[in-house]
Amino acid sequence: MSIVRWNYRFKLCLLFLLDISIILVLHPAKGQANTPQSTVFPVSDTTIVADSEQLPRFFRNSNNSVMEQVTPISQLLSPIPQQLPTLKTSDRPLSHQMRSPDDNAAMGQVTSVSQLSDIKPTDWAFQALQSLVERYGVITGYPNQTFKGNRAMTRYEFAAGLNAALTRINELVSAGTSDLLKKEDLETLQKLQNQFAPELAQLRGRVDSLETRTATLQAQQFSTTTKLVGEVETVIGGVVTGNNVVTKQPAPHNFTFQDRVTLKLNTSFNGTDQLRIALSGGNITSLGGTRSGLLGTSDGKTSDNASPLFPNNELTVSGLRYRYLLGNNTAINVFAQSDGAFELGLSGTINPYFEGSAANGISRYSRRNMVYDYGDTGAGIAILHNFSKQLQLGLEYTAINPNSPTDNNGLFEGRYVTLGQLLYSSPKNNFRLALTYANTYSPPNTTGLSGTNFGPVIGSNLANSTVAGAGTLANTYGAEAFYRVTPSIALNGWVGYSAHRYLGQGDAEVWDWGAGLAFPDLFKKGNLGGIFVGMEPKLTSLSRNVNLGAGNGVADKDTSLHIEGFYQYQINDNIAITPGVIWITAPDFNAENPDSLVAWLRTTFRF
Structure with a gap:
């Protein structure tokens, strides 16, 4: 099985295991390959952009602050009941919905999987996507109304998505709705948290470092243009x-x-x-x-x-x-x-x-x-x-x-x-x-x-x-x-x-x-x-x-x-x-x- 498909299934599997519409804020950073540039006369040495503005959206939590230490899953296991009702779409904050790689140019919320031009009924993940779109309403898509489901996902991206899920659990617990979580879901997340602990720690360190550098640049910058x-x-x-x-x-x-x-x-x-x-x-x-x-x-x-x-x-x-x-x-x-x-x-x-x-x-x-x-x-x-x-x-x-x-x-x-x-x-x-x-x-x-x-x-x-x-x-x-x-x-x-x-x-x-x-x-x-x-x-x-x-x-x-x-x-x-x-x-x-x-x-x- 290819890495692309494994990543793809893992992401869908995680969503279904939670079954509480934990919405990963997957916002890939703009890389050099897809940054708009003139193919004829690129201009160098132009605008200086603060490093924090270049961070992928999933490096930050819903209130756009630096990620805090995630509560270990083991501390949340005991109070979790066996049954979990499905959250309505209206119960989910907008910041937890999936976004395209460019929030500034994102298309509106799709209501049917048929609105995604690169998804066909014969695709192996069609039913999963149909559920995510029509049942949970968590797919927004790219500006050109595509899903790009075959794009490979890095371990850092998955770690960031996992962190967003854990943050959402913390929000549910803090809000007194911990009874909505399943014990087996948390056991699964605990394993994932342990497996991706090094990536999560590195991610937090990188964001903290970028925050410090950004503050220094903003204080000492010569000019923004x-x-x-x-x-x-x-x-x-x-x-x-x-x-x-x-x-x-x-x-x-x-x-x-x-x-x-x-x-x-x-x-x-x-x-x-x-x-x-x-x-x-x-x-x-x-x-x-x-x-x-x-x-x-x-x-x-x-x-x-x-x-x-x-x-x-x-x-x-x-x-x-x-x-x-x-x-x-x-x-x-x-x-x-x-x-x-x-x-x-x-x-x-x-x-x-x-x-x-x-x-x-x-x-x-x-x-x-x-x-x-x-x-x-x-x-x-x-x-x-x-x-x-x-x-x-x-x-x-x-x-x-x-x-x-x-x-x-x-x-x-x-x-x-x-x-x-x-x-x-x-x-x-x-x-x-x-x-x-x-x-x-x-x-x-x-x-x-x-x-x-x-x-x-x-x-x-x-x-x-x-x-x-x-x-x-x-x-x-x-x-x-x-x-x-x-x-x-x-x-x-x-x-x-x-x-x-x-x-x-x-x-x-x-x-x-x-x-x-x-x-x-x-x-x-x-x-x-x-x-x-x-x-x-x-x-x-x-x-x-x-x-x-x-x-x-x-x-x-x-x-x-x-x-x-x-x-x-x-x-x-x-x-x-x-x-x-x-x-x-x-x-x-x-x-x-x-x-x-x-x-x-x-x-x-x-x-």
Whole structure:
């Protein structure tokens, strides 16, 4: 006989043995499997719910207080007569009737077993159910008018039901109606009480513990709708070897100790939306930028660098976004301060083992294709639409300086980037392929929070240069792929092409490519190893009459490789240490420049 049927018969048998309409308040807790969620865009970090509200109904007695010690059956045996009249339905408190798993959505009291759609006259328990429904009136059913009689019952559920029965007996005794109980019924219950004594004791201990925790949470909670999460990153690193590509002099080899802090307030107003406010501050200085910094180039630029427009360690609003669902398949992200490309990545990055906040890859380039890096932090909107579970379309528009009312600025008249992406994910989510397009325009002499005017922010100086006094337009195309070979090996790669137009001057072409190999759970579960090789954005062609700083028509003449390795050691769920190196051959795509090597040791704290 199956466990399901045994549990089913045991419950019915118990009801008939009592024969006094002891009504078990069986109210299964909502588990993860049946909790309503969007299958397309689940919202995380939303409403905080007190633990006590998640308790199954049968963990509590009829007055919703913590269960008290049940009186041993042996103390009740002597006064019990042999005969027991049947209680009328009206004699039973409503709190003792069987309920569906969701009291808030329970259907009304059924009066006939035929109202339960999944019960047939040929079912082996039909007569028992008919008696429970039509004679005792103790079955309510689920909201869809089903009984779900084949659902397995755990020992904890049965122990809780038994406790409810014993509580009901105590109520009858206290009310002076102990003569309604049969001696053999109590003998049976005594055996059950002894058998389930450990479960009952554990159940009482768990409820007492949850009551204490709930009281503490209610007294100390930050907010009922908002969750605060934090991230602290410290870095020890610097240039091991290499020259400044502009001055041709050796770069200083001084190691520094730097930091970055981010606090995020995630608020949900209805359980499916999210308002996120991010506050950030730090002093992690980039080792190089376009003809600036220690290396004189953004080749090998590290990730998570502080904005050069704000003082070090000044806390600023680095992100402000509201996300909500439009139907079951569309998510809308409206942001006043964010990177639009990151907003498209909310449903899952193409490069999950290299891209991450204060985690994974050491460099900015190993995280993602240059097609995502022509923009900057600003305001705009991102739309994610799922055609199916496997196919998603993403569209976004970002204005880089939306708060400035001056010429060549504002929400629609200044620097902007629009991006569209078609993403395919395999049913098992072990393969992803994305086709991405970006269109961007920069008026002359405009600067974003990253301190740049135009370009992919990574790669050669020529790829990031513009013509003085001329606006710059770019159409950029990218293809990105990810494949998890085994649970411990994953591959990713991309290729990107960008067509630059210096308005009224001429054109240029920029290419990049990259490939990564990741080793999840390397040496220890939760750890991550990564190796990356690629060519950062390289200016491959330039109109003859355009001079970007190296002469008319002069593009990058050599090929440079970006080689990176890191190992992320997860100390626990909240702390990780990541050592890594970035090796650049022929920096700034000039073979005359000696290779540069950067060493990095990042420690990340999350709370």
